[in-house]
Amino acid sequence: xxxxxxxxxxxxxxxxxxxxxxxxxxxxxxxxxxxxxxxxxxxxxxxxxxxxxxxxxxxxxxxxxxxxxxxxxxxxxxxxxxxxxxxxxxxxxxxxxxxxxxxxxxxxxxxxxxxxxxxxxxxxxxxxxxxxxxxxxxxxxxxxxxxxxxxxxxxxxxxxxxxxxxxxxxxxxxxxxxxxxxxxxxxxxxxxxxxxxxxxxxxxxxxxxxxxxxxxxxxxxxxxxxxxxxxxxxxxxxxxxxxxxxxxxxxxxxxxxxxxxxxxxxxxxxxxxxxxxxxxxxxxxxxxxxxxxxxxxxxxxxxxxxxxxxxxxxxxxxxxxxxxxxxxxxxxxxxxxxxxxxxxxxxxxxxxxxxxxxxxxxxxxxxxxxxxxxxxxxxxxxxxxxxxxxxxxxxxxxxxxxxxxxxxxxxxxxxxxxxxxxxxxxxxxxxxxxxxxxxxxxxxxxxxxxxxxxxxxxxxxxxxxxx
Amino acid sequence: xxxxxxxxxxxxxxxxxxxxxxxxxxxxxxxxxxxxxxxxxxxxxxxxxxxxxxxxxxxxxxxxxxxxxxxxxxxxxxxxxxxxxxxxxxxxxxxxxxxxxxxxxxxxxxxxxxxxxxxxxxxxxxxxxxxxxxxxxxxxxxxxxxxxxxxxxxxxxxxxxxxxxxxxxxxxxxxxxxxxxxxxxxxxxxxxxxxxxxxxxxxxxxxxxxxxxxxxxxxxxxxxxxxxxxxxxxxxxxxxxxxxxxxxxxxxxxxxxxxxxxxxxxxxxxxxxxxxxxxxxxxxxxxxxxxxxxxxxxxxxxxxxxxxxxxxxxxxxxxxxxxxxxxxxxxxxxxxxxxxxxxxxxxxxxxxxxxxxxxxxxxxxxxxxxxxxxxxxxxxxxxxxxxxxxxxxxxxxxxxxxxxxxxxxxxxxxxxxxxxxxxxxxxxxxxxxxxxxxxxxxxxxxxxxxxxxxxxxxxxxxxxxxx
Numbered sequence: 001x002x003x004x005x006x007x008x009x010x011x012x013x014x015x016x017x018x019x020x021x022x023x024x025x026x027x028x029x030x031x032x033x034x035x036x037x038x039x040x041x042x043x044x045x046x047x048x049x050x051x052x053x054x055x056x057x058x059x060x061x062x063x064x065x066x067x068x069x070x071x072x073x074x075x076x077x078x079x080x081x082x083x084x085x086x087x088x089x090x091x092x093x094x095x096x097x098x099x100x101x102x103x104x105x106x107x108x109x110x111x112x113x114x115x116x117x118x119x120x121x122x123x124x125x126x127x128x129x130x131x132x133x134x135x136x137x138x139x140x141x142x143x144x145x146x147x148x149x150x151x152x153x154x155x156x157x158x159x160x161x162x163x164x165x166x167x168x169x170x171x172x173x174x175x176x177x178x179x180x181x182x183x184x185x186x187x188x189x190x191x192x193x194x195x196x197x198x199x200x201x202x203x204x205x206x207x208x209x210x211x212x213x214x215x216x217x218x219x220x221x222x223x224x225x226x227x228x229x230x231x232x233x234x235x236x237x238x239x240x241x242x243x244x245x246x247x248x249x250x251x252x253x254x255x256x257x258x259x260x261x262x263x264x265x266x267x268x269x270x271x272x273x274x275x276x277x278x279x280x281x282x283x284x285x286x287x288x289x290x291x292x293x294x295x296x297x298x299x300x301x302x303x304x305x306x307x308x309x310x311x312x313x314x315x316x317x318x319x320x321x322x323x324x325x326x327x328x329x330x331x332x333x334x335x336x337x338x339x340x341x342x343x344x345x346x347x348x349x350x351x352x353x354x355x356x357x358x359x360x361x362x363x364x365x366x367x368x369x370x371x372x373x374x375x376x377x378x379x380x381x382x383x384x385x386x387x388x389x390x391x392x393x394x395x396x397x398x399x400x401x402x403x404x405x406x407x408x409x410x411x412x413x414x415x416x417x418x419x420x421x422x423x424x425x426x427x428x429x430x431x432x433x434x435x436x437x438x439x440x441x442x443x444x445x446x447x448x449x450x451x452x453x454x455x456x457x458x459x460x461x462x463x464x465x466x467x
Numbered sequence: 468x469x470x471x472x473x474x475x476x477x478x479x480x481x482x483x484x485x486x487x488x489x490x491x492x493x494x495x496x497x498x499x500x501x502x503x504x505x506x507x508x509x510x511x512x513x514x515x516x517x518x519x520x521x522x523x524x525x526x527x528x529x530x531x532x533x534x535x536x537x538x539x540x541x542x543x544x545x546x547x548x549x550x551x552x553x554x555x556x557x558x559x560x561x562x563x564x565x566x567x568x569x570x571x572x573x574x575x576x577x578x579x580x581x582x583x584x585x586x587x588x589x590x591x592x593x594x595x596x597x598x599x600x601x602x603x604x605x606x607x608x609x610x611x612x613x614x615x616x617x618x619x620x621x622x623x624x625x626x627x628x629x630x631x632x633x634x635x636x637x638x639x640x641x642x643x644x645x646x647x648x649x650x651x652x653x654x655x656x657x658x659x660x661x662x663x664x665x666x667x668x669x670x671x672x673x674x675x676x677x678x679x680x681x682x683x684x685x686x687x688x689x690x691x692x693x694x695x696x697x698x699x700x701x702x703x704x705x706x707x708x709x710x711x712x713x714x715x716x717x718x719x720x721x722x723x724x725x726x727x728x729x730x731x732x733x734x735x736x737x738x739x740x741x742x743x744x745x746x747x748x749x750x751x752x753x754x755x756x757x758x759x760x761x762x763x764x765x766x767x768x769x770x771x772x773x774x775x776x777x778x779x780x781x782x783x784x785x786x787x788x789x790x791x792x793x794x795x796x797x798x799x800x801x802x803x804x805x806x807x808x809x810x811x812x813x814x815x816x817x818x819x820x821x822x823x824x825x826x827x828x829x830x831x832x833x834x835x836x837x838x839x840x841x842x843x844x845x846x847x848x849x850x851x852x853x854x855x856x857x858x859x860x861x862x863x864x865x866x867x868x869x870x871x872x873x874x875x876x877x878x879x880x881x882x883x884x885x886x887x888x889x890x891x892x893x894x895x896x897x898x899x900x901x902x903x904x905x906x907x908x909x910x911x912x913x914x915x916x917x918x919x920x921x922x923x924x925x926x927x928x929x930x931x932x933x934x
Contacts, residue, residue, distance in 0.1 A: 229835040231697040243710035247738035251731040264718040271714035367868035368696040401834035
């Protein structure tokens with residue numbers, strides 16, 4: 001009797017192929033060298049006695065949250081934003097280092113708030129700086145797509161984890177093209193924002209409140225479950241999600257007693273904007289990830305966010321510290337005559353979707369997205385599979401039918417990213433580099449690699465100091 | 468120099484495997500023997516000089532049609548249906564041979580029309596037969612899901628090919644469970660049908676007509692294009708399609724001047740019934756296939772339909788002749804405590820979707836459907852690939868993203884079915900065997916094999932007589 005031979009092969013295929021040709025069973029392990037200089041910190045964090053349990057708790061906390069739409073109200077009421085205070089996407093940044101699209105959105109926001117008449121006059125206001133202040137959305141329980149500028153009079157969705165009462169917020173989505181979040185601030189942008197403030201916001205407030213009272217709040221996490229079975233990855237495709245929101249709110253909008261022409265116009269506005277639901281998907285993801293914040297020893301990423309200049313991450317085990325590096329240019333498809341030279345580096349809090357396991361992480365369930373962001377269908381399937389290599393687990397609520405209902409890859413693990421060199425894959429819109437331009441395309445992008453070793457170093461330092 | 472050896476292997480894998488092991492390039496052809504007794508007719512039809520061109524014309528005619536929703540009105544007006552006239556799904560059948568669910572639907576229909584007070588009393592009416600008549604939907608430019616019973620006072624969608632003015636019709640979808648089309652006829656069924664007649668039908672008429680006048684008629688073929696990118700196969704999954712219809716009609720429903728509570732109730736009714744769009748998908752498919760009727764020499768199937776007793780097909784090259792055999796029992800999943808003994812054989816005109824290349828033929832694009840009809844995700848992908856073996860071409864408008872945007876398999880070819888023995892795959896709902904029960908499940912089914920050799924024989928006979 002011969003003992004069966006079984007070979008485990010890591011790294012290059014040459015050896016595995018040679019053995020397989022001799023009819024020996026081979027298990028291939030996709031091994032890559034760790035990121036340079038991370039070996040010592042990886043060893044420390046791997047040996048951290050808190051790590052395994054902390055990561056299990058962080059993942060479970062994230063997966064345990066369901067987000068419900070409980071209210072719509074102005075940012076001044078909800079977040080205590082005062083005149084002259086502006087929120088923006090990504091990690092902290094000052095006007096001096098702000099990119100074109102962030103500047104454009106701030107200028108439009110200043111005009112919307114009546115701080116200036118002409119958005120161009122706001123440049124002096126922000127350069128002086130004494131009457132205005134900038135703060136990340138994330139620091140006020142909020143997320144903002146692209147520039148992510150929030151001003152006091154903007155109406156916000158309010159999402160709540162009914163089990164804990166925790167809440168997150170996001171503005172209402174304006175649509176595509178020439179819109180504030182892509183840095184445009186022309187008259188059509190301000191006219192639309194004023195209509196959203198005067199008509200859409202108050203109507204949605206009545207509809208959401210009456211829906212809460214009658215059938216209960218809209219289950220945003222549940223809609224996300226459905227969307228992933230309907231070709232949306234909930235970052236650059238939110239078509240089915242938008243339609244389900246419309247279905248859930250339309251009856252209450254009609255019954256609100258509002259003017260029928262305002263209701264009809266609002267239905268057309270939402271129905272005509274496939275991205276409307278993005279501004280619910282994002283705060284739902286933040287609500288889930290916020291539940292995993294502040295868990296000592298956990299190496300799970302709880303936020304990825306970009307301000308158009310810097311890409312930053314926050315990690316469950318490192319408190320409110322941001323680990324930042326330069327935002328990258330996306331590789332993708334351009335609108336009209338725009339090209340790579342017109343694009344600003346990566347911007348927006350929307351990478352919170354990837355942080356929660358959807359968006360680029362769920363591309364396999366949205367193969368049609370390759371027509372928007374580029375790449376091929378096999379790439380889309382491979383991307384989701386690859387993201388499982390850098391995540392702690394799967395989400396049983398959010399599954400991918402074509403991968404036989406496998407849960408989306410959830411809980412980005414700083415140690416796995418450093419150990420494999422595989423970076424999180426993000427789908428994203430591309431803003432014009434110049435303030436005022438608006439959207440120029442959509443594509444695929446990754447974080448700057450160096451932020452993960454930075455986060456790992458902080459985790460290792462905390463681990464050493466606990467000994 | 469050695470000439471490279473290349474082997475083409477048809478049939479059993481044994482030979483191909485042996486050759487491949489000797490490092491010879493092998494092209495495997497999935498060959499199966501033709502259906503027994505079809506060899507002579509296959510030879511005649513294959514040699515028919517009209518065939519190739521006729522099939523190209525039939526396929527092009529089908530693929531050239533776009534269906535638009537142009538009106539909603541009662542069957543009495545649209546189809547000239549008189550009191551006592553009933554349409555039903557499938558090929559012609561009399562009361563004596565009608566299955567339980569068809570009888571149940573006819574009994575409910577008779578009560579809806581006021582021919583009897585109690586549906587049970589309609590049995591005598593149909594047994595006597597002198598005051599009532601039965602006719603297939605297909606004979607009046609109509610398709611009906613499941614029992615497919617249409618009575619004069621039911622409101623119908625009207626679909627039009629704007630290029631030719633050709634029209635098809637279908638009733639409004641009632642939802643699932645205890646509904647007339649599944650053979651239920653209890654008070655709740657009749658109450659719902661009366662509300663659809665008094666409230667929903669007239670409201671949809673106003674909304675559709677005003678949409679036609681303002682933004683133009685809803686492009687049903689275009690919605691089908693989108694649905695196939697959103698996890699619907701448009702037979703047993705019509706969720707995205709229903710939502711897009713709601714999006715397109717809701718503004719006009721609101722602006723119709725109708726009572727706000729009726730509008731809100733109608734929005735809830737449509738939004739709460741994921742199958743509402745089925746009754747637009749079906750007549751859109753019929754409109755496309757009707758364009759291919761009456762093309763001498765074409766072996767393309769233009770209708771597959773079941774009345775609960777018989778399964779019938781019609782073919783482009785054989786006029787209005789039906790080729791029928793016994794309807795089969797579906798293999799699938801059952802609701803609640805129901806089991807295989809409770810199910811009626813296959814019923815409904817809804818196999819028009821498969822005839823047009825969607826439904827079971829597009830299962831690859833709707834992998835989540837396996838949770839409703841049974842089977843596995845790999846089965847769903849394999850089914851779409853297999854259906855390409857019995858169809859004339861692909862639909863460039865209706866594509867499957869996960870199969871790298873390949874068009875759905877379109878134009879079932881009687882000769883290919885007979886030559887390969889591969890039967891069309893149909894997704895279907897299952898009605899209870901007893902009149903009055905309603906839906907008991909959903910599953911997968913095929914036509915009875917013998918109807919394809921029957922159609923082939925007729926094609927061969929016509930070919931011989933043309934010589």
